[in-house]
Amino acid sequence: MISDIITVIAPxxxxxxxxxxxxxxxxxxxxxxxxxxTLDTNVMCAKTSxxxxxxxxxxxxxxxxxxxxFSNRLQNCLKEIKARAASENSVDPIFLHLKxxxxxxxxxxxxxxxxxxxxxxxxxxxxxxxxxxxxxxxxSIARLGSGSACRSVYGGFVRWHxxxxxxxxxxxxxxxxxxxxxxxxxALILVVGDKKKETSSTGGMAVSVKTSExxxxxxEYCVPQRTELIVDAIKNKxxxxxxxxxxxxxxxxxxxxxDSYPPFVYMNDxxxxxxxxxxxxxxxxxxxxxxxxxxxxxxxxxYLLEEDVSEVISLIKHVYPPSNSKGFVTGLSYVExxxxx
Ligand code: PMV
Numbered sequence: 001m002i003s004d005i006i007t008v009i010a011p012x013x014x015x016x017x018x019x020x021x022x023x024x025x026x027x028x029x030x031x032x033x034x035x036x037x038t039l040d041t042n043v044m045c046a047k048t049s050x051x052x053x054x055x056x057x058x059x060x061x062x063x064x065x066x067x068x069x070f071s072n073r074l075q076n077c078l079k080e081i082k083a084r085a086a087s088e089n090s091v092d093p094i095f096l097h098l099k100x101x102x103x104x105x106x107x108x109x110x111x112x113x114x115x116x117x118x119x120x121x122x123x124x125x126x127x128x129x130x131x132x133x134x135x136x137x138x139x140s141i142a143r144l145g146s147g148s149a150c151r152s153v154y155g156g157f158v159r160w161h162x163x164x165x166x167x168x169x170x171x172x173x174x175x176x177x178x179x180x181x182x183x184x185x186x187a188l189i190l191v192v193g194d195k196k197k198e199t200s201s202t203g204g205m206a207v208s209v210k211t212s213e214x215x216x217x218x219x220e221y222c223v224p225q226r227t228e229l230i231v232d233a234i235k236n237k238x239x240x241x242x243x244x245x246x247x248x249x250x251x252x253x254x255x256x257x258x259d260s261y262p263p264f265v266y267m268n269d270x271x272x273x274x275x276x277x278x279x280x281x282x283x284x285x286x287x288x289x290x291x292x293x294x295x296x297x298x299x300x301x302x303y304l305l306e307e308d309v310s311e312v313i314s315l316i317k318h319v320y321p322p323s324n325s326k327g328f329v330t331g332l333s334y335v336e337x338x339x340x341x
Pocket of ligand 1: 020034117146149
């Protein structure tokens, strides 16, 4: 007995209000709401194929053509999808006893280290939902793989509601606006380095939750206000407001990393020089034309409007001429994204 092979793709999302800190480690429930933009799947996405087979003795996953352990997080996602399928009565129950094989790959260099887990888990869960014909919202299941994955379930601009229920049933992602709402919006990914981060996001969050006073202030005071303001800025297509909040939130997240004890850093000297360059560019332009944001790594994501893309690319290429020697990235590589086309 072998099921059909289901193949799906899921995009990367880059947060403008960052998720940082869990209130429940097992259910992956966040301390604060977060907001992101989902990038175009033509540019950066994960692709996953799944099937269920009688001849498998265990669940299998292959990542970029290599068999890797079927982790607890993957097991949790699979268990939850099967429970949904059972409650929705969507497939023959015999089918739920078969083991699965999943094969996943990214269409962007893994070296970029950019939100690959968000796209990967969203893709895995989306593929399973199709395999088991689950119809209900799957963002809370993607969340069990990697928190930020729940936002990749939707396109455009997405809000992950922290929720307040202990079982996490209200910790779901919803769409603020689809990609067609702000067609001029672009994201430019600047690949600064390909070094694996020393502090995982899970590890870093746990230290911040325990030790950072700035984190408490951010969660209680800053994020609730910022989230409402950026949702309004997105709805009103107010780029300068959107950009200001995005940059402030990125800076505060990295300040929290330093305020944690022991501290840890994700940005490097090139990342900091990008911050300086963007502020100088905005100042000379007489208005805020570009926003930067950095996740748990040194790579930058710039948000800007279509009309400024070519000028900003020329500027970046001028300041950071691409040159590779022995795999050491001295310049930046550019992954241009069109958020919506
Ligand atoms: O979902 P995780 O565990 O990979 O954590 C993501 C954390 C950040 O990328 C830094 C912020 C975010 O909201 O995506």
